[in-house]
Amino acid sequence: MQSSSPAGRAGRPRSAAADAAILAATRAALIDLGWSRLTLGDVATRAGVAKTTLYRRWAGKNELVVDAVAELFDELRLPDRGSLAADIEGVVLQFAGILARPEARSGLMAVIAESTRDDALRERIRASIVDRQKRLILAGRARAQARGELPPESDAGEAARTVDLIFDMVAGAVVHRTLVSAEPADEEWVHDFTRVLLSGLAVAGAYPPG
Amino acid sequence: MQSSSPAGRAGRPRSAAADAAILAATRAALIDLGWSRLTLGDVATRAGVAKTTLYRRWAGKNELVVDAVAELFDELRLPDRGSLAADIEGVVLQFAGILARPEARSGLMAVIAESTRDDALRERIRASIVDRQKRLILAGRARAQARGELPPESDAGEAARTVDLIFDMVAGAVVHRTLVSAEPADEEWVHDFTRVLLSGLAVAGAYPPG
Amino acid sequence: MQSSSPAGRAGRPRSAAADAAILAATRAALIDLGWSRLTLGDVATRAGVAKTTLYRRWAGKNELVVDAVAELFDELRLPDRGSLAADIEGVVLQFAGILARPEARSGLMAVIAESTRDDALRERIRASIVDRQKRLILAGRARAQARGELPPESDAGEAARTVDLIFDMVAGAVVHRTLVSAEPADEEWVHDFTRVLLSGLAVAGAYPPG
Amino acid sequence: MQSSSPAGRAGRPRSAAADAAILAATRAALIDLGWSRLTLGDVATRAGVAKTTLYRRWAGKNELVVDAVAELFDELRLPDRGSLAADIEGVVLQFAGILARPEARSGLMAVIAESTRDDALRERIRASIVDRQKRLILAGRARAQARGELPPESDAGEAARTVDLIFDMVAGAVVHRTLVSAEPADEEWVHDFTRVLLSGLAVAGAYPPG
DNA sequence: AACTAAACGAGACGGTACGTCTCGTCTTGAT
DNA sequence: ATCAAGACGAGACGTACCGTCTCGTTTAGTT
Numbered sequence: 001m002q003s004s005s006p007a008g009r010a011g012r013p014r015s016a017a018a019d020a021a022i023l024a025a026t027r028a029a030l031i032d033l034g035w036s037r038l039t040l041g042d043v044a045t046r047a048g049v050a051k052t053t054l055y056r057r058w059a060g061k062n063e064l065v066v067d068a069v070a071e072l073f074d075e076l077r078l079p080d081r082g083s084l085a086a087d088i089e090g091v092v093l094q095f096a097g098i099l100a101r102p103e104a105r106s107g108l109m110a111v112i113a114e115s116t117r118d119d120a121l122r123e124r125i126r127a128s129i130v131d132r133q134k135r136l137i138l139a140g141r142a143r144a145q146a147r148g149e150l151p152p153e154s155d156a157g158e159a160a161r162t163v164d165l166i167f168d169m170v171a172g173a174v175v176h177r178t179l180v181s182a183e184p185a186d187e188e189w190v191h192d193f194t195r196v197l198l199s200g201l202a203v204a205g206a207y208p209p210g
Numbered sequence: 211m212q213s214s215s216p217a218g219r220a221g222r223p224r225s226a227a228a229d230a231a232i233l234a235a236t237r238a239a240l241i242d243l244g245w246s247r248l249t250l251g252d253v254a255t256r257a258g259v260a261k262t263t264l265y266r267r268w269a270g271k272n273e274l275v276v277d278a279v280a281e282l283f284d285e286l287r288l289p290d291r292g293s294l295a296a297d298i299e300g301v302v303l304q305f306a307g308i309l310a311r312p313e314a315r316s317g318l319m320a321v322i323a324e325s326t327r328d329d330a331l332r333e334r335i336r337a338s339i340v341d342r343q344k345r346l347i348l349a350g351r352a353r354a355q356a357r358g359e360l361p362p363e364s365d366a367g368e369a370a371r372t373v374d375l376i377f378d379m380v381a382g383a384v385v386h387r388t389l390v391s392a393e394p395a396d397e398e399w400v401h402d403f404t405r406v407l408l409s410g411l412a413v414a415g416a417y418p419p420g
Numbered sequence: 421m422q423s424s425s426p427a428g429r430a431g432r433p434r435s436a437a438a439d440a441a442i443l444a445a446t447r448a449a450l451i452d453l454g455w456s457r458l459t460l461g462d463v464a465t466r467a468g469v470a471k472t473t474l475y476r477r478w479a480g481k482n483e484l485v486v487d488a489v490a491e492l493f494d495e496l497r498l499p500d501r502g503s504l505a506a507d508i509e510g511v512v513l514q515f516a517g518i519l520a521r522p523e524a525r526s527g528l529m530a531v532i533a534e535s536t537r538d539d540a541l542r543e544r545i546r547a548s549i550v551d552r553q554k555r556l557i558l559a560g561r562a563r564a565q566a567r568g569e570l571p572p573e574s575d576a577g578e579a580a581r582t583v584d585l586i587f588d589m590v591a592g593a594v595v596h597r598t599l600v601s602a603e604p605a606d607e608e609w610v611h612d613f614t615r616v617l618l619s620g621l622a623v624a625g626a627y628p629p630g
Numbered sequence: 631m632q633s634s635s636p637a638g639r640a641g642r643p644r645s646a647a648a649d650a651a652i653l654a655a656t657r658a659a660l661i662d663l664g665w666s667r668l669t670l671g672d673v674a675t676r677a678g679v680a681k682t683t684l685y686r687r688w689a690g691k692n693e694l695v696v697d698a699v700a701e702l703f704d705e706l707r708l709p710d711r712g713s714l715a716a717d718i719e720g721v722v723l724q725f726a727g728i729l730a731r732p733e734a735r736s737g738l739m740a741v742i743a744e745s746t747r748d749d750a751l752r753e754r755i756r757a758s759i760v761d762r763q764k765r766l767i768l769a770g771r772a773r774a775q776a777r778g779e780l781p782p783e784s785d786a787g788e789a790a791r792t793v794d795l796i797f798d799m800v801a802g803a804v805v806h807r808t809l810v811s812a813e814p815a816d817e818e819w820v821h822d823f824t825r826v827l828l829s830g831l832a833v834a835g836a837y838p839p840g
Numbered sequence: 841a842a843c844t845a846a847a848c849g850a851g852a853c854g855g856t857a858c859g860t861c862t863c864g865t866c867t868t869g870a871t
Numbered sequence: 872a873t874c875a876a877g878a879c880g881a882g883a884c885g886t887a888c889c890g891t892c893t894c895g896t897t898t899a900g901t902t
Contacts, residue, residue: 009850009894009895009896010849010850010851010894010895010896011849011850011851011852011893011894011895012850012851012852012853012892012893012894013851013852013893013894014851014852014853015852015853018852018853034324034326034327035323035324035327036324036327039882039883039884040883040884040885041883041884042883044854048854049853049854050853050854050855050856051854051855051885051886052852052853052854052855052886052887053852053853053854055885055886056852056853060885102326102327105326106323106326106327108323109319109322109323109326110319110320110323110324112319112323112389112390113245113316113318113319113320113322113323114244114245114246114320115389116244116312116315116316116319116389117244117245117312117316122392125390126390126391126392130390130391161402164391164393165399165402165403165406167386167391168383168386168387168390168391168403169379169382169383169386169403169406171382171386171390172379172381172382172383172384172385172386172387172390173378173379173382173383174382175382175385175386176377176378176379176381176382176385177378177382179322179325179326180322180335180336180340180378180381180382181336181340181374181377181378182332182336183374189375192371192375192414193375193378193379195410195414196375196379196407196410196411196414197406197410198410199409199410199412199413199414200405200406200407200408200409200410200411200413201406201410202409202413203406203409203410203412203413204402204405204406204409222871222872222873222874223872223873224872224873224874225873225874228874249861249862249863250862250863250864251861251862251863252862258875259874259875260874260875260876260877261863261864261865261875261876261877262864262865262866262873262874262875262876263873263874263875265864265865266873270863270864271863430844430845430846430899430900430901431844431845431846431847431898431899431900432845432846432847432848432897432898432899432900433846433847433898433899433900434846434847434848435847435848438847438848454744454746454747455743455744455747456744456747459887459888459889460888460889460890461887461888461889462888468849469848469849470848470849470850470851471849471850471851471889471890471891472847472848472849472850472891472892473847473848473849475890475891476847476848480889480890481889522746522747525746526743526746526747528743529739529742529743529746530740530743530744532739532743532809532810533665533736533738533739533740533742533743534664534665534666534740535809536664536732536735536736536739536809537664537665537666537732537736542812545810546810546811546812550810550811581822584811584813585819585822585823585826587806587811588803588806588807588810588811589799589802589803589806589823589826591802591806591810592799592801592802592803592804592805592806592807592810593798593799593802593803594802595802595805595806596797596798596799596801596802596805597798597802599742599745599746600742600755600756600760600798600801600802601756601760601794601797601798602752602756603794609795612791612795612834613795613798613799615830615834616795616799616827616830616831616833616834617826617830618830619829619830619832619833619834620825620826620827620828620829620830620831620833621826621830622829622833623829623830623832623833624822624825624826624829639868639869639870639876640868640869640870640875640876640877641867641868641869641875641876641877641878642866642867642868642876642877642878642879643867643868643877643878644877644878644879645878645879648878648879669856669857669858670857670858670859671856671857671858672857674880678880679879679880680879680880680881680882681859681860681880681881681882682860682861682878682879682880682881683878683879683880685859685860686878686879690859841902842901842902843900843901843902844899844900844901844902845898845899845900845901846897846898846899847896847897847898847899848895848896848897848898849894849895849896849897850893850894850895850896851892851893851894852891852892852893852894853890853891853892853893854889854890854891854892855888855889855890855891856887856888856889857886857887857888857889858885858886858887858888859884859885859886860883860884860885861882861883861884862881862882862883862884863880863881863882863883864879864880864881865878865879865880865881866877866878866879866880867876867877867878867879868875868876868877868878869874869875869876870873870874870875871872871873871874871875
């Protein structure tokens with residue numbers, strides 16, 4: 001009943017270890033070489049795997065790097081620091097911490113650049129990275145509502161639009177600060193940014209300020 | 211008087227037309243092929259120029275694309291729409307308009323990605339694109355101060371930090387909305403965003419709200 | 421006594437049908453693709469057999485093709501046309517007929533080429549093809565002796581050397597005519613060739629001319 | 631006056647040294663590896679040349695090897711040994727000497743095998759190797775006629791057919807002896823063979839025997 | 841009837857070579 | 872000195888086969 005492969009029983013099964021080794025090797029290559037000098041042949045060699053094995057699982061460099069980078073963002077956790085503002089600062093700092101790592105910096109922006117000409121890739125990024133991390137905003141809002149810091153939302157559509165706006169503002173600002181301005185998103189900056197964001201949301205949405 | 215070569219009088223002078231043709235060809239190639247499939251040989255062919263001519267002027271693909279894209283952002287103008295909020299909305303809409311063009315989308319993010327491993331390139335991007343457009347924020351603030359919407363700044367350091375924060379928030383949010391979320395930064399979104407931004411700045415910085 | 425498997429009693433016996441299917445598939449692939457583009461994976465697919473089954477029986481492409489081609493030459497028969505010259509012409513025409521078939525042309529020359537660097541392969545070719553067809557010359561000589569066209573040989577060593585020389589001259593000339601000169605070894609050519617050969621043997625060896 | 635390329639004046643000219651180095655490297659690789667394990671990448675490396683340079687000049691392995699082998703046969707000379715029979719024995723021995731060299735053995739038969747499925751290749755072999763060496767037969771006949779050993783030919787068509795037959799018999803027998811029977815074409819064998827051939831031609835064509 | 845063990849299909853695996861593409865440099869003759 | 876043209880050494884691309892290896896599944900011949 002729980003057969004994971006109804007028709008896929010024949011033949012040697014794919015090695016599960018190979019997947020993990022390839023993704024780890026991809027991140028290592030991103031650190032050593034960056035996106036543009038990363039080659040799939042080198043990743044295969046690092047992973048102790050043949051090129052064919054790699055191409056059997058991923059269509060190309062873009063898809064591989066999306067998956068390798070996506071795993072990094074699964075480390076994000078919503079800390080319980082006692083208030084909405086403090087919780088958000090905590091997540092933003094973690095996010096900045098990941099973006100400070102070279103495997104994330106180089107890989108993430110490159111696949112986003114590629115995705116401007118490849119709808120399937122953009123959808124993969126959205127599914128693997130972006131939408132996957134919106135859980136943090138949802139969890140943060142739920143916790144703030146439990147604390148009484150935020151009222152329960154009345155309009156579902158409005159609430160979804162607000163989540164999207166918050167995500168674009170948070171992710172966008174941190175990415176721009178970190179990668180374009182090339183300044184650290186340290187505690188002071190995160191504090192300033194969070195204050196502006198929450199104040200703005202409070203005024204604009206008639207929520208109580210943080 | 212503007213002779214760029216004090217002693218370089220001998221030999222055939224460089225063609226001024228070639229530079230413009232190459233940059234235009236680069237943008238055309240970005241539209242047709244995107245960053246990753248753009249090749250310098252193809253750009254040279256499109257520009258009716260030999261590869262050597264191109265390499266004599268630019269060190270490589272990165273530098274060439276930075277220059278080709280930078281020209282796009284020089285189109286930005288600060289409109290006079292009567293209020294700070296309206297002025298900002300106008301600039302953000304223009305910025306979103308440029309990012310909607312394929313030659314900007316693909317090229318800009320790619321060179322930013324490359325710049326994460328190349329300090330000289332990041333400096334070139336900052337000089338050619340980022341710092342160059344901070345003039346808009348400065349001009350906007352000056353006009354708002356003239357209108358009486360904003361007080362004259364008292365602390366120069368504080369003011370500079372605020373400009374940087376605003377720039378990261380504006381550019382970051384529009385880029386993320388446009389390229390990652392892949393949703394249009396249309397008038398409605400820009401209005402919502404600007405309201406949150408200005409409200410937040412007003413509360414956080416004791417400025418009057420927009 | 422002729423037990424094919426003295427100790428190999430246990431387990432599922434090898435399929436006899438598979439051998440025939442594989443050799444037939446090999447000849448079909450030689451016709452369709454020629455030697456160099458023939459792949460063992462494709463042969464296995466054509467034969468409805470797994471690659472492992474094929475490798476269990478043959479060490480590689482060379483050995484497989486030798487066996488597939490060798491079967492073709494077993495069709496050769498010494499016709500009784502009434503005289504030594506006519507008998508030889510008949511065999512040579514049959515030989516030319518086989519060499520006109522694409523599965524023989526491509527396969528035979530290729531394995532001969534390979535055998536120049538592989539003694540085991542050359543021995544296999546000699547055993548499976550060359551020596552196996554010397555029966556025709558021996559039978560032809562015996563019949564000619566019975567007819568009184570040739571005297572019984574007195575010197576066994578001399579006779580063996582002559583058989584080898586005849587074989588090299590016949591096989592060599594037909595192969596060269598057919599494959600290198602790419603002209604048909606038709607009745608006229610075979611007649612001319614046979615006349616020169618038999619005349620030469622008669623004079624050189626003091627045999628009566630054909 | 632001797633401009634070899636009317637329109638091909640622009641650009642860097644092809645290196646003449648590269649051609650010679652590539653052909654020599656091809657022969658060296660044939661010696662070390664044989665046909666089937668020879669790779670164009672290895673040839674390029676041996677020649678100190680990039681793969682692209684090689685592919686710019688030759689369409690593939692077949693064409694390259696034909697040219698590399700063809701040069702070997704240009705060494706053939708018709709010696710003046712005083713009689714037609716002796717002259718022929720001399721040439722046949724030289725021919726056998728070349729076929730004893732591994733670069734010729736492996737390469738020649740392989741390209742002939744390939745040519746069974748590639749008309750352009752067969753034409754190239756004919757032009758570069760076969761027809762090119764028919765000069766030896768023509769020169770031998772002319773010298774024999776000058777000596778009075780052979781009468782001047784009366785029928786041009788008949789003469790051409792005879793040349794072709796002789797060529798097929800000589801080349802075929804030596805190749806078969808050397809490569810298939812794998813026995814040396816030494817002086818004794820060449821003497822026997824030449825005697826049969828010339829005797830046969832004399833009787834069949836009413837020429838005086840050697 | 842149950843057991844045993846080799847053969848079977850399927851297909852994933854680590855490799856190697858393919859022929860193509862682009863890179864950035866170099867070498868021509870012409871301007 | 873710069874230009875267009877294009878050959879050059881270098882090296883990655885993605886594909887095709889190689890021959891081997893694991894799987895789960897027959898299929899005979901014992902027991």
